Each structure stands twice: as C-alpha cells, then as structure tokens.
Amino acid sequence: MAETRWLNDEEQRTWRSFLLASRLLFERVERQLKQDADISFAYYEILTRLSEAPGRTMRMADLAAACVFDRSRLSHAIDRLVRDGWVRRVPCPSDTRGQLAELTDEGMEKVRQAAHDHVEQVRSLLLDRLTLDQRTALQEISEALATGIADMPKLISMGWPSR
Amino acid sequence: MAETRWLNDEEQRTWRSFLLASRLLFERVERQLKQDADISFAYYEILTRLSEAPGRTMRMADLAAACVFDRSRLSHAIDRLVRDGWVRRVPCPSDTRGQLAELTDEGMEKVRQAAHDHVEQVRSLLLDRLTLDQRTALQEISEALATGIADMPKLISMGWPSR
DNA sequence: AGCAGGTAGTTGAAATTTCAGCAGCTAATG
DNA sequence: CATTAGCTGCTGAAATTTCAACTACCTGCT
Numbered sequence: 001m002a003e004t005r006w007l008n009d010e011e012q013r014t015w016r017s018f019l020l021a022s023r024l025l026f027e028r029v030e031r032q033l034k035q036d037a038d039i040s041f042a043y044y045e046i047l048t049r050l051s052e053a054p055g056r057t058m059r060m061a062d063l064a065a066a067c068v069f070d071r072s073r074l075s076h077a078i079d080r081l082v083r084d085g086w087v088r089r090v091p092c093p094s095d096t097r098g099q100l101a102e103l104t105d106e107g108m109e110k111v112r113q114a115a116h117d118h119v120e121q122v123r124s125l126l127l128d129r130l131t132l133d134q135r136t137a138l139q140e141i142s143e144a145l146a147t148g149i150a151d152m153p154k155l156i157s158m159g160w161p162s163r
Numbered sequence: 164m165a166e167t168r169w170l171n172d173e174e175q176r177t178w179r180s181f182l183l184a185s186r187l188l189f190e191r192v193e194r195q196l197k198q199d200a201d202i203s204f205a206y207y208e209i210l211t212r213l214s215e216a217p218g219r220t221m222r223m224a225d226l227a228a229a230c231v232f233d234r235s236r237l238s239h240a241i242d243r244l245v246r247d248g249w250v251r252r253v254p255c256p257s258d259t260r261g262q263l264a265e266l267t268d269e270g271m272e273k274v275r276q277a278a279h280d281h282v283e284q285v286r287s288l289l290l291d292r293l294t295l296d297q298r299t300a301l302q303e304i305s306e307a308l309a310t311g312i313a314d315m316p317k318l319i320s321m322g323w324p325s326r
Numbered sequence: 327a328g329c330a331g332g333t334a335g336t337t338g339a340a341a342t343t344t345c346a347g348c349a350g351c352t353a354a355t356g
Numbered sequence: 357c358a359t360t361a362g363c364t365g366c367t368g369a370a371a372t373t374t375c376a377a378c379t380a381c382c383t384g385c386t
Contacts, residue, residue: 004279011290014298017305018289022185023231024312034374042342060365068186073343075366080342097351097364116167122178123168129311130304135177137300141293142180148292149187197344205372223335236373238336243372260334260381 025125032121037114042067044118046077047086047111050103057102059092086110188288195284200277205230207281209240210249210274213266220265222255249273 007015030041037044049066050056058066064074078101081087086107092098103111130138170178193204200207212229213219221229227237241264244250249270255261266274293301 004282005286007282007285007290010298010302011286014302014305015285015289017302017309020231021305021308021312022189024309026185027231028312028315040342061363064365068183068190070344071365072345072367076343079366092364095352095364099365119167119170122170123174125312125315126178126181126308127170127174129307134300134304134307135173137297138304139173139177139180141297141301142177142184144292144297145184145289146180146187149184149191149288152191152288203344203372224333233374234335235337235375239373242336255334258334258382260379262335 028125029118029121033114033118036117037110039110039114042069042077043081043086044111044114046074046081046101047103047107048115050087050101051108051111055102056108057090057100060099060101063101081107191288192281192284196277196281199280200273202273202277205232205240206244206249207274207277209237209244209264210266210270211278213250213264214271214274218265219271220253220263223262223264226264244270 026041033039033041033044039047045067046063049063050058060074060078061071063069064071067074069077078087078089081101082089086104088102088104090100090102092100127135189204196202196204196207202210208230209226212226213221223237223241224234226232227234230237232240241250241252244264245252249267251265251267253263253265255263290298
C-alpha cells in the first residue's frame, strides 16, 4: 500500500472549515428546533418532506433517500411519528411489499408551527451571512458534490476473488 | 407573531443542496471509515485531534469544542476509547476539576492506520470534485459561517422577565 | 475567610441510531 | 412456469447520543 498522500495546508483548511461550519450549523438548527418546537431535525425533515409530497404521502424508500436515512432508521423513526399521531402507515396499492407514510392533519399542523422559527434560523445562520455570489457558489458546489457522490457506488469493493 | 417568511426558490435550493451534499458526504465518510478501519468518524476525529495536540493531550472541554461535541457525549465517548486502550485519562495539573485525554501509542497507531484511506476518501468525495476556485470559495464561505455562528449566543433567550 | 456564581467533567436513564438478519414480494431469466 | 436475484420494509439487540441532574472546584467579591 502506497504512502499516505496527506492533505496540504490549503486542502486541509478547506476540508476542516467545511466540516466545522456544517457541524456548527446543524448543531444550531437542531438546538433551535428542539427548543422552540420540541422536535428533532430528523423528525422535522421527515414531516416536511411528507408535507410537500403529493397526497402528503411517500414510499418509505423514497422518503429514506430524501432524508439520507437508511431504511432501518426511517422505519424506527416512523414508528415514533406514528405513536405521536403525526404520521400514518398506509399499504402501497401498486406494490404489496411497500408501505406509504402519510402525514396526518396533526402532523401538518406540527410542521407549520415549527417551520416559522426554523426558517428564520436558516436565514440568520446561513443565508444572511453570505453574499449573493457566495450563495450561488455554495449552491453550485453543493450540487456538484451531491451529484458526484450519488453517482459513486456506496461501497468500494476491494480485491474481490475473481470468480 | 408575524407571517412565516418562506424561502424563495433560490434560497430554498441553496439550503437544500447544502444539506443534501453535506449529509451524503458525511455518510460516505462514516461508511468508509467503518468499513476499512472499523471505527466511527466520531472516534476517529477525537483520536486525530489528540494526535495533533502537544503531548498528544487535550483538556476535555477543548477537545469537545474542537469536535463540536457536548461535554456529556465526549465523556461517554472517551469512556469507550479508554476501554479500547486508545486513550488514557490524566488529571489536569493546573486545575483539579480538569481532566486531560491522552492518546496512547495504540491509539496513535490506530489513527495512522485509519488515516490513509480516509484521506483518499476526502479527496475523492470533496477535493477532487471541485475546481481550485470552488475550493477557495468553499473555504471562505465555511469560515464566514463558522465565525458567524461561533459569535452567536447558543440559545436565543426569548421574552425574559425584565428584572 | 466566606459566599455567589460560574465552570469542569461525570453519571444514569431515556431516546435514538446502527447493525445484522429476516420474511415476503417482484422481476428478470431461461 | 420455475428459479433466482434483488428489493422493501421491519425487527430486536447493541451501540451511541441526548437529557437532566449532580459533585467538585475555581474565581471574584466582600
């Protein structure tokens, strides 16, 4: 195995500042939602996605992909949202294996109520701190990264016995 | 309370693409570390910070701040790293309350071993996908965000009884 | 010295996420 | 049609993180 190609200063600084900024940002977003609306960002995001979906309904797998959850995590999370009365499970008509998660009226109300302060927070932590150029740049960068990553295989298969 | 100032399309797209990209990125980084080095990114980061610190040693609170962990999370995490023999706890000489986390030789070896593939992953997921201009922009944006957030109070005190 | 208020780190329990594996179903192949 | 590979979602247990105290100690003030 070759020598480790360490990051140079510029590379290091880019990666670390990105890491730091994202984490500080998400930490604040989480904290604010928990404090003002008593809901975690994970749940808030699920509810939001559903609220935007046609029929307030999504297939479990699609919802998981949208939220970048694995299936198991989503499954447990939906259990809890169902328990709280914000989501309902509906069998999928076109695929017997499938389940749809449907947002209830209570769930819809919950998102609405939580959204107000959340949006303000996103503005003050992210949008208001950047120039228009920076926002554009960030968007382009993010989209490039997301596209690139989505195209890559999830697991790097290494040295597989060749048949 | 005023009407919710929803994000317009451009704002929405910036925020969501940033959200998506960061999560995909961190998800891959986590997965790779787990797969190749059998360690979570959280632990890897703790070990890394310690490996760079003078004397391979840091105060708990500083380490927590560097990793954007709360104290409790760090405390539990260090428990586990101590159990695994990668970290040692040392009382702080200057402050009786304090503790120092010290990286053991085994811990150092673990970081070294994990770092190789991790660095490659950071390159292929992030650095190699951006132009030099984009890397510069991302760095500036991240630093602006991090600075801004660090300056803000953690909790928005609302409607406090005026004395 | 004695006290008030803040800081450092830990603790245990509850909540959440991860992990491995499973059962049922679909779809492609021959 | 039968086979088989792959997908869908769920489950339970283990690992981790969050939450709310709590102890011990430091700092500045009187």
